Amino acid sequence: MDMFLLEAVINGLLLAGVLALLALGLNLIFGVIDVVWIAYADLVMCGMYAVYWLFAEYGWPLPLAFAAAIVGVAALGLLVHLLIIAPILTSAPINQLLATGGLLYFLQSFATLLFGTDFRNIGIRLPIIEIGGIYVSYARLLAFGVALMGAIALYLFLKRSYVGTAIRAIAQDREIVGLMGVDQRRIYLVTSAIGGALAGLGACLLALQYDVHPFIGNTFGPLIFMICVLGGLGNMIGGFIAAFIISQIIAIGGYYYSTELSYVLAFMLFIVLMFIRPQGIVSR
């Protein structure tokens, strides 16, 4: 096998890790609260700015800046639920889409106002590792490993803990969980905070690889939505698998043609698959 193709495949695999993590967050919120956070990728943008300012401008140690960004975006997730979703929870889904869509423009404009449109980088250059003639970026490898650990931690939380079990149950019967002593509002808050924390973790991992600017959410936001829909909206395992499929198409397409064309290819495949399996590639 061609070394450069193998390198593209490995890079695609590594890209998939962070995308899968973000798809998990979006799917979790949709599955539990039945709301799509259109501005999800822009919460990631906020987290990346938090990392940039705390680390590069205020000189905090990187782990501390990461922790603060995760906690900060988790708090932002809580606010999104309390201020935007909770008041319109029972209204038509289109209203919730419009409200979180509005948040997207608000966050992008607010970031532009505060930070300008400059591309900013936290200024860490992690080494490129050579393994048997294949070059892999250490930052990507690290991001992949941490994203996978984040996904496993979420899985264990949902499987083992009482609150995690309630989160899985509530999507199946919203009324009856109350009889078991589960407070729906509390579960929604916990879910929103976890969704925010996952966006914050994704932000840390992306800040290692990419410059931050107010519109960075637009570059991977649509990808995350495509992944979620392809996997079946609300289906966390489906989204996880779809992240790897989409990333491979982008990586291999980018190797044979160009990065731009590979995105076209990925979206074309998405449209075709949606005609064949509108419920998502993985059935429940």
Next chain:
Amino acid sequence: MLSLADVSAGYGSFRALFDVSLSVAAGETVGVIGPNGAGKTTLMRVISGLVAAVAGAITLHGRSIKGVPAHRIVAHGIAHVPENRRLFPRLSVEDNLKIGAFIPAARQHFADQLASVYELFPKLSERRSQPAGTLSGGEQQMCAIGRALMSRPKLLLMDEPSAGLAPLVVQQVFELIRRIRGQGLTVLIVEQNVQQVLDVVDRAYVLEAGSIRLAGTASELRNNDFIRRSYMGL
């Protein structure tokens, strides 16, 4: 233990219960019988806080529980086995039981309580890792009762436990109710299966069109002309 005084309730402008009064003493098994649409399910939902009472008083051990939301009622020692079982179909049997022990007081006793539920329902133990939606109707009813027992309740509300089950399975369900009451649990049970429910309860109320029409001990009601004519077809 539980007492309702002149309770009225409904959904929006529709009134389902009119001035209902009933009481359940500790250790008793009490039935509520009546035709479809009489308000039996609404009565259960009012007690467990799923439906708000618009008038009247609901007290548990002398303290008012009217207006307490459903998610706090279970901590007062009331567990509700809802109509149609309402299991979480894609969760495993054991996860369904685990949710039943969600309240902090029940979590401490999870292992013991799980063991005693599995002892009561050995079938559930065999199928513990299977999705609850794949169980048979009778097994699902056992799982729903088990889920309610996981909160270690003092009072068990059962809404039509025999509905939609094969006659042989109905027998098993009533046998189970006998065993549960034998363990000293207080039970309030709503049923359409009048003949069989009168065999397991101490007393019963007849609910018709949202009002209590008749009340008495099981043997009184079994020999009541109106009951025999309207509910037993004798």
